[in-house]
Amino acid sequence: MAAETKLFGKLKTTEQEHKDPKEQLMFDPRPREELNRMVMEMMTTTTRKFWLWAIGLGAGVVVLLFGAWGYMISTGMWVTGLRRPIYWGVFIVTFVFWIGISHAGTFVSAILRVFKSEFRRPFTRAAELMTTFGLAAGALYPLIHLGRVWVFYFMVPYPNARWLWPNFRSPLVWDLLAITTYLLSSTIYLYLPLVPDLAMARDRTTGIRHSAYKILALGWRGTEAEWFRLKKAIQIFAFAIIPVMFSVHTIVSWDFAVSQVAGWHSTIFGPYFIIGAILSGVSAVVTILYVLRSTLKHMDYFLRPEHFDALGKLILVFSMAWAYFFFNDYLLGWYGGEAAVRQILTAHATGPAAWVWYTMLICNIVIPWLTLWNRKIRRTPWLMFIITLLINVGMYLERYTIIPLTLGHQRTPFDWGIYTPRPIEISIVLGTFCLFTFLYLVMSRLIPLVPVWEVQEGQVAHTLRKVGKAEVPSVTELD
Amino acid sequence: MYTKVVHMALFKEEQLDHAAESITRLRSLGISDKDISVISGIPFSEKILDRPMNWTNVGRIGVAGAVLGFITALLLNFGTPFLYPLRVADMPIFFPIPTSIVVTFELVMLGLLISTFIGVFVETISPSYGPQGYHPKVSDGHIAILFSGPMDLDQQFHSTFAELGATLEHDVEEEKLWL
Numbered sequence: 198m199a200a201e202t203k204l205f206g207k208l209k210t211t212e213q214e215h216k217d218p219k220e221q222l223m224f225d226p227r228p229r230e231e232l233n234r235m236v237m238e239m240m241t242t243t244t245r246k247f248w249l250w251a252i253g254l255g256a257g258v259v260v261l262l263f264g265a266w267g268y269m270i271s272t273g274m275w276v277t278g279l280r281r282p283i284y285w286g287v288f289i290v291t292f293v294f295w296i297g298i299s300h301a302g303t304f305v306s307a308i309l310r311v312f313k314s315e316f317r318r319p320f321t322r323a324a325e326l327m328t329t330f331g332l333a334a335g336a337l338y339p340l341i342h343l344g345r346v347w348v349f350y351f352m353v354p355y356p357n358a359r360w361l362w363p364n365f366r367s368p369l370v371w372d373l374l375a376i377t378t379y380l381l382s383s384t385i386y387l388y389l390p391l392v393p394d395l396a397m398a399r400d401r402t403t404g405i406r407h408s409a410y411k412i413l414a415l416g417w418r419g420t421e422a423e424w425f426r427l428k429k430a431i432q433i434f435a436f437a438i439i440p441v442m443f444s445v446h447t448i449v450s451w452d453f454a455v456s457q458v459a460g461w462h463s464t465i466f467g468p469y470f471i472i473g474a475i476l477s478g479v480s481a482v483v484t485i486l487y488v489l490r491s492t493l494k495h496m497d498y499f500l501r502p503e504h505f506d507a508l509g510k511l512i513l514v515f516s517m518a519w520a521y522f523f524f525n526d527y528l529l530g531w532y533g534g535e536a537a538v539r540q541i542l543t544a545h546a547t548g549p550a551a552w553v554w555y556t557m558l559i560c561n562i563v564i565p566w567l568t569l570w571n572r573k574i575r576r577t578p579w580l581m582f583i584i585t586l587l588i589n590v591g592m593y594l595e596r597y598t599i600i601p602l603t604l605g606h607q608r609t610p611f612d613w614g615i616y617t618p619r620p621i622e623i624s625i626v627l628g629t630f631c632l633f634t635f636l637y638l639v640m641s642r643l644i645p646l647v648p649v650w651e652v653q654e655g656q657v658a659h660t661l662r663k664v665g666k667a668e669v670p671s672v673t674e675l676d
Numbered sequence: 677m678y679t680k681v682v683h684m685a686l687f688k689e690e691q692l693d694h695a696a697e698s699i700t701r702l703r704s705l706g707i708s709d710k711d712i713s714v715i716s717g718i719p720f721s722e723k724i725l726d727r728p729m730n731w732t733n734v735g736r737i738g739v740a741g742a743v744l745g746f747i748t749a750l751l752l753n754f755g756t757p758f759l760y761p762l763r764v765a766d767m768p769i770f771f772p773i774p775t776s777i778v779v780t781f782e783l784v785m786l787g788l789l790i791s792t793f794i795g796v797f798v799e800t801i802s803p804s805y806g807p808q809g810y811h812p813k814v815s816d817g818h819i820a821i822l823f824s825g826p827m828d829l830d831q832q833f834h835s836t837f838a839e840l841g842a843t844l845e846h847d848v849e850e851e852k853l854w855l
Contacts (some may be wrong), residue, residue, distance in 0.1 A: 220691045226768055229689055229717055231816025236725035362756045366775040374782040382789040389796065393717075393815075399853075400812035416854030420808045425730035430796045433738055434789060441785050448778065653817060654718040657689075674772065675720060 216663060221318060221503050226656035229649070235495035236394075236645045237401050243642060254635035262628025265621050266341055268282035274344045276621045283604045283616040288342040289595045291626045293635075294477070295335030296376070296449050297470075297592065301478025302328025303383060303442040305508075307435040315672060317509045318655045319499040323489060324482045325387040330636045331481075332380045334629040339372065341625060365676055366449040375448045379441055386434045389427060392417050394645040406414050446474045446651050453599065459537035459601040460530065469522040476515040476561070477592035480585035483508050485637070488581035489646065501645045510574030512588065516565040523561075537608040544606045545598055549615065553594050553602065560591025682807040682849075685831060685842040688818035689717070694840040696725050700822055701836050713806040713822040717812050732797040741791020742784050748782035749776075778819045799853065809848035822848065 218224035227235075233474075237562045269276055279286050309317035325494045340346050352373050354363050396417035399410035419422060449469035452555040453461040483505060530538040546555040564587050575581065601616040601659045618626075640646075654675060662671040687695040695714070702712055709728050714720075723728055753776035782809075807822035814820050821842075825833065837844045 207806075224745065229815075233816060305821070354756070362760055362762075365753055365756075367777050371778045371782070374779060374786075378789075381786065385789060385793045389793070396853075397717075397815040400815050411854060414798065414854070417800075418853065419715040419717060420718075420723075420725060420806075421714050421722070422730055422732070422804060426732045426734055426796055426799055428719055429732055429734050430792050433792050436786055437785060437792075440779040441782075441789075444781060444785075445700065531684045650718050653689075654687050657718060675718075675724065 204408065218668075222499060222501055222652070223315060223655050224654075224661065224670065227498075229653050232649050232653060233253040233397055233401065235498060236647050237398065239493045239495055239647070240645060241644055247638070249643075251635065251638055254631045254638060257631030258628060258635055260628075261624045262337075262632055265624035265628060269341075269621055269625070270344075270346060271464065276619060278617045278622060280602050280614065280616070281606060282612045282614050283601050284537050285600050285604060286341075286616055287597075287601075287618045287622045287626055288338050290600050291629065292335050292338030292342070293449055293470075293596045295338070295594050296329050297380070297474035297477045297596075297628070298481045298589075299328045299331035299335060299383070299478065300446060300474040301472070301480075302326070302331070303386070303438050303483045304475050304478060305482055306386070307438050307442070309460075310431070310435045311439070313674075314507075316504055317653055318651045319488055319647050320482070320504060322387070322391065323646055324486060325383065325635060326640060326644075327481060328383045328487055329380070329387050329480075330633050330640075331478075331634070332376065332383065334633045337378060337629060339369075340343070348650055355579065368448060368455055371448045372452060374443075375445045375647040379438075379445045382434070382438050382441055386431075387435065388480075389430055390651065391644060392427065393650045394648060397649060398645060400483075403494055429474065429614075430518050443471055444556060445580055446471045457489075458604065459535060459607055460541040461599070462634070463526055463529065465522060465526050465529070465580070469519075469526055472515060472518045472522050473592060473595060476519045477514065478517060479508060479511050480588040482593075483512070483581050483585040483591065487585075488580050489641070490578060493641065493646070496647075498577075499652065502578065505578050505581045506572065507576040509569050509584075510582055513565055513569040513586065514562060516569070516588070520562050537606075539605045540610075541603055545602060548602075548606075550602050554598055557591045557594040557598060559596065560587045564588070564591075681704070682762040684809050684811060684848040685821040685823075685840075685844045686811060686839045686840045686845070687812060687821070687840070689804070691841055692724070692819065693719070694842065695819045695821060697823055697842050698837060698842065699727065699818075701840075702821070705825065705829055705832055707825045709855055711824050714768050715809075715810065715820045715822065717815050717817045717819075731820030732799060733793075734799065737798075738788050738792035740795070742788035742807070744782040744791070745785070745787020746780065748787070749780040751825060753779055769815070775829050780781050782841055807848075808850035810851045810853060811845075813853055 234266040270624075277286065302324040305317060306321040306328075312323070342347055343349060352363055352370060354365075363373075392414055395410050396414040396419070399407060399414045399417075402410060403641075447467040447470065454463055454466035456462065486500050486504065486508075490496045527542065530542055533539075545551065564584060568580070568584055574584075589628070605614045605616055658673045658675050660671055660673065661668040685695075685698060687698070699712060699714070703709070712727075713723055714727065809820075809822050811818070811820055821849050834844060
């Protein structure tokens with residue numbers, strides 16, 4: 198079949214690509230020694246540009262996040278745009294956004310691992326790292342939104358002098374439990390497959406780095422018992438973390454759905470939020486993979502158009518699923534007969550903030566549907582970067598529509614209002630973006646971002662098998 | 677601890693078949709499986725190298741953690757309303773079943789996942805049996821066969837491994853790789 202479009206330069210046909218399996222990482226093996234060298238160079242190469250970014254982002258974290266948050270704590274919540282009737286603004290929007298982003302690490306890593314999708318191998322760690330830092334950034338927001346952050350310990354269940362216990366029937370307590378569970382388990386899930394690579398780094402470093410890797414590698418030698426134990430633990434984690442992932446965003450959705458607020462009280466919110474989270478998360482993985490591929494030495498060997506292609510297909514499927522759930526939620530509200538809900542839907546589409554609603558639909562539906570069906574576009578990393586960035590803009594606006602724009606049009610029209618985020622809120626939000634990027638930047642120089650042993654395992658398992666007169670790719674299960 | 681002299685045969689990553697063959701030959705020389713240990717840069721199943729089945733307690737430790745999480749959840753869900761009753765309209769609030777499921781689920785999963793990790797950690801740092809030793813080339817993809825056997829078979833070890841294309845090291849000592 199000939200390629201469909203020539204918009205983006207000369208195209209290869211599908212047959213031509215099949216003739217050259219070396220385009221795929223698994224069929225372009227290199228000796229392990231070389232893979233190790235490439236990954237170590239990635240970790241140890243720091244340019245002037247890297248340090249400028251690190252200092253800039255670090256300063257952003259100090260000033261934009263902690264500076265603004267400190268100012269808000271010292272002056273009070275009046276510096277934000279939160280006013281009656283809207284008490285949940287961009288802090289909660291960004292909280293939901295980060296928790297959503299954190300879903301893809303697990304999705305890409307655990308689900309694809311369970312289903313033995315081979316294309317996952319070079320980027321599982323990059324996705325898992327995104328989960329951990331996304332959660333870390335998101336977990337700050339309940340504290341920020343709390344205002345009086347020093348009373349946070351009220352949420353912790355322990356017998357105290359006033360006999361006050363957290364209300365275990367509250368979704369806010371469920372949030373605390375779910376996010377803690379997910380953060381701890383995703384951090385361990387990041388760490389476990391990292392151990393053999395830390396041992397590899399241990400063998401190739403000296404000084405402080407060597408000492409740190411030596412401790413973190415737990416004396417790893419690569420014995421049969423160690424591999425067996427590690428595989429068993431990864432298997433348990435891969436299966437167990439999937440329901441945890443689903444539970445986290447379902448619980449986040451229940452923060453809204455169990456209330457009586459018009460437009461929130463919906464049974465479909467759980468799956469709708471999960472699909473949205475996976476859409477935004479997988480998109481964020483692609484965004485990050487593009488940045489890693491463009492900035493890290495040798496990353497273009499590990500991350501290839503085939504990976505963007507595969508993730509592009511996933512994004513297209515999840516965009517369609519998101520549209521389905523969005524339409525379901527919309528339709529039930531529309532025909533539900535409750536005047537307040539219909540007013541909200543009308544306000545979303547025709548009110549002063551209608552541009553938010555339309556931009557959301559364009560970014561989440563129109564753009565992916567018009568572009569991602571095309572194989573050439575999916576295999577063009579910079580285009581995927583732009584598309585996925587736009588999807589995340591759309592997903593942020595979706596949360597903005599659900600939260601402040603819905604709260605502003607509740608049952609009593611005299612109490613309608615418009616929320617405008619104030620500079621302090623915008624600063625804190627930008628601060629957490631700086632925090633996420635800063636942590637990722639620093640970590641990219643501390644741990645091997647590519648799971649070398651998994652890539653080598655995949656390359657050993659992949660062979661070209663002669664069937665009739667053709668050589669076809671085949672995979673052997675080594676475990 | 678293992679006190680016998682340990683030998684190490686290093687095979688390149690593409691010599692997997694030879695590594696498997698060397699284990700068969702070691703057996704034919706009278707070396708038992710407990711005196712052989714394989715270290716590698718990627719996991720190979722027991723069947724590939726014709727090795728005895730491995731065994732771990734990680735799964736059981738994980739289940740124990742899940743049970744502990746379940747008990748903790750029961751105490752929080754049902755114990756606290758009894759210990760510290762919150763009276764509304766002069767009636768104590770007891771915990772309804774549907775909402776307690778959420779807390780129970782999260783704590784069970786937390787217990788399962790943390791204890792699985794603890795299981796891995798404890799088993800990893802526990803003393804292991806069989807020939808010890810390490811070579812950094814293992815993380816470069818080499819496969820190392822560690823074994824201990826009588827010195828009078830030394831000549832046969834040499835000829836066997838030379839024939840299979842491996843490099844043989846004698847008197848391999850245990851390296852301190854952690855703390």
